Amino acid sequence: MRRRAVVGAGAVLALAAVAVSSTEETATAGEEAGTRPMPDFLGRGLWQVFTRLDRRTRLDVHDVSGRDRRVLWPPRWQVCTQYPAAGTGLDRRTTVMIGVVRKGETCPPRVRTARR
Known part of the structure:
Protein backbone atom coordinates (compact mmCIF):
# COMPACT_ATOMS: atom_id res chain seq x y z
CA MET A 1 0.00 0.00 0.00
CA GLY A 34 7.81 41.70 -26.37
CA THR A 35 4.86 41.25 -24.03
CA ARG A 36 6.69 41.32 -20.70
CA PRO A 37 5.43 44.17 -18.49
CA MET A 38 7.63 46.86 -16.96
CA PRO A 39 7.93 46.27 -13.19
CA ASP A 40 7.25 49.08 -10.69
CA PHE A 41 10.64 50.20 -9.34
CA LEU A 42 9.63 53.52 -7.74
CA GLY A 43 10.99 53.81 -4.20
CA ARG A 44 13.02 50.61 -4.51
CA GLY A 45 16.75 50.07 -4.69
CA LEU A 46 18.55 50.41 -8.00
CA TRP A 47 19.97 46.92 -7.56
CA GLN A 48 16.47 45.50 -8.11
CA VAL A 49 16.36 47.17 -11.52
CA PHE A 50 19.49 45.29 -12.57
CA THR A 51 18.29 41.98 -11.17
CA ARG A 52 14.68 42.08 -12.46
CA LEU A 53 15.17 43.38 -16.00
CA ASP A 54 16.42 41.18 -18.79
CA ARG A 55 20.15 41.61 -19.30
CA ARG A 56 19.55 42.60 -22.92
CA THR A 57 17.34 45.55 -21.96
CA ARG A 58 18.89 48.93 -22.76
CA LEU A 59 19.11 50.91 -19.54
CA ASP A 60 19.81 54.61 -18.92
CA VAL A 61 20.45 55.45 -15.25
CA HIS A 62 21.00 59.05 -14.14
CA ASP A 63 21.12 61.11 -10.93
CA VAL A 64 18.00 63.30 -10.60
CA SER A 65 19.17 65.21 -7.52
CA GLY A 66 20.62 67.98 -9.67
CA ARG A 67 24.20 67.18 -8.64
CA ASP A 68 24.98 65.21 -11.80
CA ARG A 69 26.80 62.44 -9.93
CA ARG A 70 27.94 59.19 -11.48
CA VAL A 71 26.08 56.08 -10.42
CA LEU A 72 28.87 53.61 -9.71
CA TRP A 73 27.59 51.38 -6.91
CA PRO A 74 23.92 50.39 -7.52
CA PRO A 75 23.11 49.15 -3.97
CA ARG A 76 23.60 52.72 -2.66
CA TRP A 77 20.93 54.28 -4.88
CA GLN A 78 17.12 54.33 -4.86
CA VAL A 79 14.75 54.82 -7.78
CA CYS A 80 12.75 58.08 -8.03
CA THR A 81 11.57 58.04 -11.64
CA GLN A 82 11.13 55.41 -14.30
CA TYR A 83 10.17 55.36 -17.93
CA PRO A 84 8.16 53.58 -19.23
CA ALA A 85 5.53 53.42 -16.51
CA ALA A 86 4.89 50.23 -14.57
CA GLY A 87 2.80 47.71 -16.50
CA THR A 88 3.81 49.02 -19.93
CA GLY A 89 4.93 46.31 -22.33
CA LEU A 90 8.68 46.13 -22.95
CA ASP A 91 10.24 45.03 -26.19
CA ARG A 92 13.83 44.90 -27.39
CA ARG A 93 13.72 48.42 -28.82
CA THR A 94 12.62 50.08 -25.58
CA THR A 95 15.23 51.96 -23.57
CA VAL A 96 14.38 51.98 -19.87
CA MET A 97 15.24 55.29 -18.17
CA ILE A 98 15.71 55.27 -14.41
CA GLY A 99 16.22 58.41 -12.28
CA VAL A 100 17.91 57.82 -8.92
CA VAL A 101 19.18 59.54 -5.76
CA ARG A 102 21.47 58.20 -3.06
CA LYS A 103 19.72 56.15 -0.38
CA GLY A 104 18.69 58.39 2.50
CA GLU A 105 18.07 61.39 0.24
CA THR A 106 14.59 62.45 -0.76
CA CYS A 107 13.44 62.39 -4.34
CA PRO A 108 13.10 65.87 -5.83
CA PRO A 109 9.57 67.10 -6.48
CA ARG A 110 8.42 66.28 -9.96
CA VAL A 111 8.27 69.09 -12.45
CA ARG A 112 4.70 69.45 -13.59
CA THR A 113 3.76 71.11 -16.81
CA ALA A 114 0.36 72.70 -17.30
CA ARG A 115 -1.76 71.14 -20.02
CA ARG A 116 -3.55 73.56 -22.25
Missing part, protein backbone atom coordinates in the same frame (compact mmCIF):
# COMPACT_ATOMS: atom_id res chain seq x y z
CA ARG A 2 2.75 2.43 0.85
CA ARG A 3 4.60 1.69 -2.34
CA ARG A 4 1.55 2.62 -4.43
CA ALA A 5 1.21 5.91 -2.53
CA VAL A 6 4.85 6.74 -3.24
CA VAL A 7 4.46 5.93 -6.94
CA GLY A 8 1.26 8.00 -7.03
CA ALA A 9 3.03 10.93 -5.41
CA GLY A 10 5.89 10.55 -7.88
CA ALA A 11 3.48 10.67 -10.80
CA VAL A 12 1.87 13.82 -9.41
CA LEU A 13 5.29 15.44 -9.03
CA ALA A 14 6.22 14.48 -12.60
CA LEU A 15 2.99 16.05 -13.92
CA ALA A 16 3.65 19.18 -11.87
CA ALA A 17 7.16 19.43 -13.35
CA VAL A 18 5.74 19.15 -16.88
CA ALA A 19 3.15 21.86 -16.11
CA VAL A 20 5.83 24.19 -14.72
CA SER A 21 8.15 23.66 -17.69
CA SER A 22 5.32 24.34 -20.17
CA THR A 23 4.42 27.51 -18.25
CA GLU A 24 8.07 28.62 -18.42
CA GLU A 25 8.13 27.96 -22.18
CA THR A 26 4.97 30.05 -22.62
CA ALA A 27 6.45 32.86 -20.52
CA THR A 28 9.68 32.74 -22.52
CA ALA A 29 7.77 32.85 -25.79
CA GLY A 30 5.78 35.82 -24.48
CA GLU A 31 8.97 37.61 -23.47
CA GLU A 32 10.46 37.04 -26.91
CA ALA A 33 7.34 38.53 -28.48
Whole structure:
Protein backbone atom coordinates (compact mmCIF):
# COMPACT_ATOMS: atom_id res chain seq x y z
CA MET A 1 0.00 0.00 0.00
CA ARG A 2 2.75 2.43 0.85
CA ARG A 3 4.60 1.69 -2.34
CA ARG A 4 1.55 2.62 -4.43
CA ALA A 5 1.21 5.91 -2.53
CA VAL A 6 4.85 6.74 -3.24
CA VAL A 7 4.46 5.93 -6.94
CA GLY A 8 1.26 8.00 -7.03
CA ALA A 9 3.03 10.93 -5.41
CA GLY A 10 5.89 10.55 -7.88
CA ALA A 11 3.48 10.67 -10.80
CA VAL A 12 1.87 13.82 -9.41
CA LEU A 13 5.29 15.44 -9.03
CA ALA A 14 6.22 14.48 -12.60
CA LEU A 15 2.99 16.05 -13.92
CA ALA A 16 3.65 19.18 -11.87
CA ALA A 17 7.16 19.43 -13.35
CA VAL A 18 5.74 19.15 -16.88
CA ALA A 19 3.15 21.86 -16.11
CA VAL A 20 5.83 24.19 -14.72
CA SER A 21 8.15 23.66 -17.69
CA SER A 22 5.32 24.34 -20.17
CA THR A 23 4.42 27.51 -18.25
CA GLU A 24 8.07 28.62 -18.42
CA GLU A 25 8.13 27.96 -22.18
CA THR A 26 4.97 30.05 -22.62
CA ALA A 27 6.45 32.86 -20.52
CA THR A 28 9.68 32.74 -22.52
CA ALA A 29 7.77 32.85 -25.79
CA GLY A 30 5.78 35.82 -24.48
CA GLU A 31 8.97 37.61 -23.47
CA GLU A 32 10.46 37.04 -26.91
CA ALA A 33 7.34 38.53 -28.48
CA GLY A 34 7.81 41.70 -26.37
CA THR A 35 4.86 41.25 -24.03
CA ARG A 36 6.69 41.32 -20.70
CA PRO A 37 5.43 44.17 -18.49
CA MET A 38 7.63 46.86 -16.96
CA PRO A 39 7.93 46.27 -13.19
CA ASP A 40 7.25 49.08 -10.69
CA PHE A 41 10.64 50.20 -9.34
CA LEU A 42 9.63 53.52 -7.74
CA GLY A 43 10.99 53.81 -4.20
CA ARG A 44 13.02 50.61 -4.51
CA GLY A 45 16.75 50.07 -4.69
CA LEU A 46 18.55 50.41 -8.00
CA TRP A 47 19.97 46.92 -7.56
CA GLN A 48 16.47 45.50 -8.11
CA VAL A 49 16.36 47.17 -11.52
CA PHE A 50 19.49 45.29 -12.57
CA THR A 51 18.29 41.98 -11.17
CA ARG A 52 14.68 42.08 -12.46
CA LEU A 53 15.17 43.38 -16.00
CA ASP A 54 16.42 41.18 -18.79
CA ARG A 55 20.15 41.61 -19.30
CA ARG A 56 19.55 42.60 -22.92
CA THR A 57 17.34 45.55 -21.96
CA ARG A 58 18.89 48.93 -22.76
CA LEU A 59 19.11 50.91 -19.54
CA ASP A 60 19.81 54.61 -18.92
CA VAL A 61 20.45 55.45 -15.25
CA HIS A 62 21.00 59.05 -14.14
CA ASP A 63 21.12 61.11 -10.93
CA VAL A 64 18.00 63.30 -10.60
CA SER A 65 19.17 65.21 -7.52
CA GLY A 66 20.62 67.98 -9.67
CA ARG A 67 24.20 67.18 -8.64
CA ASP A 68 24.98 65.21 -11.80
CA ARG A 69 26.80 62.44 -9.93
CA ARG A 70 27.94 59.19 -11.48
CA VAL A 71 26.08 56.08 -10.42
CA LEU A 72 28.87 53.61 -9.71
CA TRP A 73 27.59 51.38 -6.91
CA PRO A 74 23.92 50.39 -7.52
CA PRO A 75 23.11 49.15 -3.97
CA ARG A 76 23.60 52.72 -2.66
CA TRP A 77 20.93 54.28 -4.88
CA GLN A 78 17.12 54.33 -4.86
CA VAL A 79 14.75 54.82 -7.78
CA CYS A 80 12.75 58.08 -8.03
CA THR A 81 11.57 58.04 -11.64
CA GLN A 82 11.13 55.41 -14.30
CA TYR A 83 10.17 55.36 -17.93
CA PRO A 84 8.16 53.58 -19.23
CA ALA A 85 5.53 53.42 -16.51
CA ALA A 86 4.89 50.23 -14.57
CA GLY A 87 2.80 47.71 -16.50
CA THR A 88 3.81 49.02 -19.93
CA GLY A 89 4.93 46.31 -22.33
CA LEU A 90 8.68 46.13 -22.95
CA ASP A 91 10.24 45.03 -26.19
CA ARG A 92 13.83 44.90 -27.39
CA ARG A 93 13.72 48.42 -28.82
CA THR A 94 12.62 50.08 -25.58
CA THR A 95 15.23 51.96 -23.57
CA VAL A 96 14.38 51.98 -19.87
CA MET A 97 15.24 55.29 -18.17
CA ILE A 98 15.71 55.27 -14.41
CA GLY A 99 16.22 58.41 -12.28
CA VAL A 100 17.91 57.82 -8.92
CA VAL A 101 19.18 59.54 -5.76
CA ARG A 102 21.47 58.20 -3.06
CA LYS A 103 19.72 56.15 -0.38
CA GLY A 104 18.69 58.39 2.50
CA GLU A 105 18.07 61.39 0.24
CA THR A 106 14.59 62.45 -0.76
CA CYS A 107 13.44 62.39 -4.34
CA PRO A 108 13.10 65.87 -5.83
CA PRO A 109 9.57 67.10 -6.48
CA ARG A 110 8.42 66.28 -9.96
CA VAL A 111 8.27 69.09 -12.45
CA ARG A 112 4.70 69.45 -13.59
CA THR A 113 3.76 71.11 -16.81
CA ALA A 114 0.36 72.70 -17.30
CA ARG A 115 -1.76 71.14 -20.02
CA ARG A 116 -3.55 73.56 -22.25
